[in-house]
Amino acid sequence: MKKQRAAEAAQGGATDDRSLTRENVLAFLAEHGAEAGKRDLVKHFRLKGAERIKLKRLLKEIESEGLIEKRRGRFHQPGHMPSVMLCDITGRDEDGELIAEPVEWDEEHGEAPRIVVAMPAKARPGEPVPGVGDRVLLRIDDKGEGEDSHTGRVIRLIAKKPRQTLGILRVMQDGTARLVPVDKKAQGRELFISKDHIRNATDGDLVAVTVLREGRFARPSARVTERLGSLTSERTISMVAIHAHGLPHIFPDTVLKEAESATPATMRDREDWRDLPLVTIDPADAKDHDDAVHARPDDDPKNKDGHIVTVAIADVAAYVRAGTALDREALIRGNSVYFPDRVVPMLPERLSNDLCSLRPDGDRPALAVRMTLDAHGRKLRHSFHRIMMRSHGKLAYEQAQSAIDGRPDETTGPLLAPVLQPLWRAYETAKKARDQRQPLDLDLPERKLVLKKDGTIDRVIVPQRLEAHRLIEEFMILANVAAAETLERAGMPLIYRVHDEPSLEKMRALGEVLASIGMKLPRTGALKPELFNDILAQVKGTGNAPLVNEIVLRSQAQAEYAAENYGHFGLNLRRYAHFTSPIRRYADLIVHRGLLTTLGAREDGLPKDAPRAQLAEIAASISAAERRAAAAERETVDRLIAHFLADRIGATFEGRIGGVTRAGLFVKLDDTGADGFVPASTLGADFYAYDEQRHALVGRRTGESYRLGDAVTVKLVEAQPVAGALRFEMISEGRRGVALPAGKKRITSAKAETRRPQRARRHGPT
Known part of the structure; x- marks a missing residue:
């Protein structure tokens, strides 16, 4: 109905001129669909100054009527799907064609659309064939208004339907057993296991089984294929999430051989920055160190009270080149996954904890950005350099903070005056620009599980949020912005880190909650993080603070990766890309390759004519991997805490x-x-x-x-x-x-x- 209304409104009075009218805007959006953004409208109607404000007001009115919706910086007809989507294959139609549904779909647009999966006439040798239950990345093609109005071409098979089921084995008195599934959705659905199919598993073990028989009238039965350990061990609990989410946690032999054969990078085509006292500041238990920092006062008399801030990031692209086995495995994993007792890394340990890790007192290749800040914290200019560095100190956040607070130790004492104090002075300057920018400032404490030596939970703590944390965070944000700016200026394709503004529907829901506690949501002005910060400031220190922080969080969109830029609402930045963690995030590796191309390092770089469609596929894939990792981490914490509280x-x-x-x-x-x-x-x-x-x-x-x-x-x-x-x-x-x-x-x-x-x-x- 909304599509019909939009079409009728567009046809009702569209003209050939480019005057800014409601009818002309609707006609343009109807013609260009998902390709249209605000910039396209400004260019098409040749708008300047006050006319842009009129366009913004007009778009808000049309959006509030439900004729269009804004998503990812583009204007769509309600219910329109993006060109690339993560989908689950749910079944087959009467003709035997595979049918898929989007993994995420807003119910306010009605039921999720059915997508016919277009299969190639002949699969390539060795290429996995998707089937019912698999998760795939699809390129969507709109066909029209039929029942199945969409078709999708498989770009990549993300995860095959698990052939195994995980559960806890319960052995009965007669020697047979039953399996209690670990999946919440399968609770109450037990599988029978005969004596011959138990193998070496014992009562209480976590096991993987293959379903042998499952039907309406037959008793569901299974065979134990692997004993994963006893559930009394926390390491086994994290294995539940690894198996349940299909996290690739064992590196293929070809990947390990590539990693082991890697040799340390040389000084070829690098600047020698080994004398610059860069230091790493990380969590106390960190094993990989991919960023180092340094700051000093700017000696340029034209930049009084300014600073030079340097951020050096491990040069992972020197070891992981496009198209290699290492690169393919890193893309599949997408990111490292962090559990309380273990890490499932994106790269093998030979790279993540050795050659790429910025260890102290050892030469390490890096990609560095040198940024000049003025007295108000604004970035005046920046430049990227491919360097060889040597870390002059491996510090923990608490250790660095204690030194600044007047309690230096043997490690931080010699670094206090020449390294740490200049860093803090530069940060005090950078904070001015941050405060003026006003990013979203939620107060939601994060908890950390502290394990005993035997691997059991000791306690749950809320780590203190230190200035040392904020310092590193702010310098990393500055470096990420510099990376995005450099690649845009050079015309290089890149993967952005993007975060859309809240939808009108979520803003209405937020307004209703605020009204229930006697607060009003401002209805005028542009939607900016500052609006939410003002709301949070009103309730700070009151009993309503937890409620309002939680509701504001839920009103936000989900950050993701994209080949098209629509800004980062939460950070209040027009362009932003992840650059600072290539050891644990594939998106950063793509950005590094683009930057290396701008520096002339073609062998390790990204082709300047790299297809944006290919980057869009990579962005969708690693966004899905990020959500998969977050779910696995969250579920593991839930299981650990439930285990911790079971005797209470x-x-x-x-x-x-x-x-x-x-x-x-x-x-x-x-x-x-x-x-x-x-x-x-x-x-x-x-x-x-x-x-x-x-x-x-x-x-x-x-x-x-x-x-x-x-x-x-x-x-x-x-x-x-x-x-x-x-x-x-x-x-x-x-x-x-x-x-x-x-x-x-x-x-x-x-x-x-x-x-x-x-x-x-x-x-x-x-």
Whole structure:
């Protein structure tokens, strides 16, 4: 219907001239579709000055009417799909064609579209063939308005459907066994394993099985194919996520041989910066060090109180060249994955912890950017250099901060005056520009699991946020901006780190929550991070601060990689690219290759005519890998904490309501950050209805309510370490209120609704 309205509106009065009218704008967008952005409109209508403001206001009006939507800096008809999408193959149609659906789809646009997967007439030798259950990267082709109005060509097979199922083996008295799946979605669906198929596994082991028989009338059975260990070991718990998400964690022999045969880089075509006292500042337990920093006052009299800041990054491109086995494996992995007890690296240890790691007192190749800042922290100019460096100190964040605070040790003492103090003075200058830019400033403390020597959890802490953290973060952001600017100026293709502004729908939802606590969302002015920062400042230090920070986070889009630039909303930057972590992120390696091309290093560089379509495919692939890694890391923490709390059944905890659904409440504990669920059926003696506008469950008879962000006391009644699930009982009384009007929906089947509660997806700018 919205598409029809947009077409009718466009046809109603479109003219051949280029005057800025509603009809002409709609006609242009209808003709150019997903290719049209604001810059295209400005160029087409030849707009200047105040006319651009008029265009912005006009686009907002059209968007608010639902005729168009803005996504990734482009204007689409509602429900329009991008040209490249990550999809799951869900089945076949009547003709036997594979059917796929987008992995992510906004339900406000209706049901997810069905995409017919166009298969080549003949597969290339050795190329994996996708099937039902596989995850693929598709190039989308719009066909029209039919039932299957989209076709997709397979660009890359991201993950094959797992041939194995993971679970905990439970051996019965008669010697047979059953498998308890680790997947939350498969809870309650057990598999039978005969004596002959148990192999060397024992009761309580984590095992991988192959399903032998599964049907409507046959008993589901399986065969143990691999014993992964006992669930009493934390290392086994992280293996659950590795296997469940199909994370590639074993390097092929060809990749390892390439890495082992690598020889240290030489001084050829490099500047000698080994005397410059660059230092690395990282977490205390870091094993790879890919960035080093240095700063000094600018001696140019024209730049009084300015500074020269240098950021040197490991030259990974010198060892990982395009098209090699190392490069192909790095692209498949996309990034390193960090668990509390282990790291699944993007590159083999020979590179990540040795040749590429900027260890102290050893020569290491690097790509450095030298930036000149003025007295107000603004970057005046910058230049990139391919260098040979030698780190003059490996420091931890806490160690560097202690030295600045007047407590230097044997390592930081000699570095304090010549290295650390100039770094902090340059940072104080850079902060001025940062504060003026006003990036999104959320206050959401991150928790860290501290393990004992035997691998079990000792405690959960909230690490202090130090100025040393902020210093490194700000210098890395400056370097990333410089990389994007240099590549754009040189006309080089690149992969941007982008973050779209919040959608109108999410802004409306935010306004409703703010209204429920007596706050108003400004309705005028441009949408900028400053608006959210003002809201956060109003609630800072109050009881509503956790709620508002959480809601603001949920209102944000998800940061991702893209070959087209639409800016980074959260950082409030027009152009941004990841450059500073090529050891652990493939996107940074692409940016390094582009920069090397600008410096004349063609052998290690990126072709200047590299197809943007190919970069778009890479961007979509590594964005998917990033989401996969985040899910694996999050689920592992959930399982570890559930394991940690399993012997505290009956204990009470303080927490806050972090999610509200019709099925019940999600509660986040204050001390551990653990998430647990309170079924609606267990709340008091009333029937509770879901009030979407207030994000609350409200008693139909009493009006008692439990709202998002409320501080509550709960009792732990069940812990499932295998699934990483906790179930609580509410101890606190709800807010007093008035009974709901008769029109509100009453929850009459709470037991059915609490079987598979869905946790709200968390997005945020990174």
